[in-house]
Amino acid sequence: MELTTIDGLNIQYHQKSKRIINIELQETIIEKLAFNFKKFDILTLEYKPFSRFTIANVLDEITSNKLSRYIIKVLNDRKTGCLLISPKNHSSIVDQTFLVKLSTAITHLFGNPNHDSMAGKYYARFHVKHIDSSDSYLRKPYINMDLHTDGTYVKEKTDWLLMTKLEEQNVEGGESVLLHLDDWEHLKELSNDPVGKQDFIWGSPKSKNVDYKVEHPIFSKDKEGKDQISYIDQFPEPKNMEQGLFCKSYQMLLKAVKIKLKQNYQLAHV
């Protein structure tokens, strides 16, 4: 993936992996965005779907109509597919409201987000607190989430996802672990196993507010015949011993990757 130049943005490869493109927003562009975002409020964005595309268009115009084209290119290239977008400095303009608006604008440059049943909106917003009594690993502060893909239990296809850190208070540590499928040494071994191509049943805990189950395999192929994956350890409901044991060996191989990544301080992505 080639880098590009857009006024007001500093675009570089991530220092730990060329698969990730870093986009840093300079102060001038943040000021322009903040000024133009004032015309929108969060409630309007939540109630009127068309306004989400309007704010995306504002972002694209401010970035010389080049940002959308570049993001789409990065996301569609299997070798990359990941961007890290952040402000150069953390000024007071970059507050939670600004970040929700910016995230909305970015996502609508290249698609239309799935409805989030947990939040009942086009996006979900939640805190990770010291104590958690929820029914999934999502909000557990002291338990590592195992590598997974999103959207395993919903009917809609999940092509991409955007995560934004809105706030950080009284926190130390925390890191995101990303693995590119093509960097996983056990990919062929697992994707060639016929059990991985069988339909599994996928459910979800109550808090997700999804009252149906879906069926799909763990491994499938994309248009070019390359491996695709859809998996999270908490949600498959194995039909038999064969499927149960496949999940178990899959999980062991994922855990091995994670340990290796941490030891080597490497970063990769799905």
Ligand SMILES: [Fe+2]
């Ligand atoms: Fe996730």
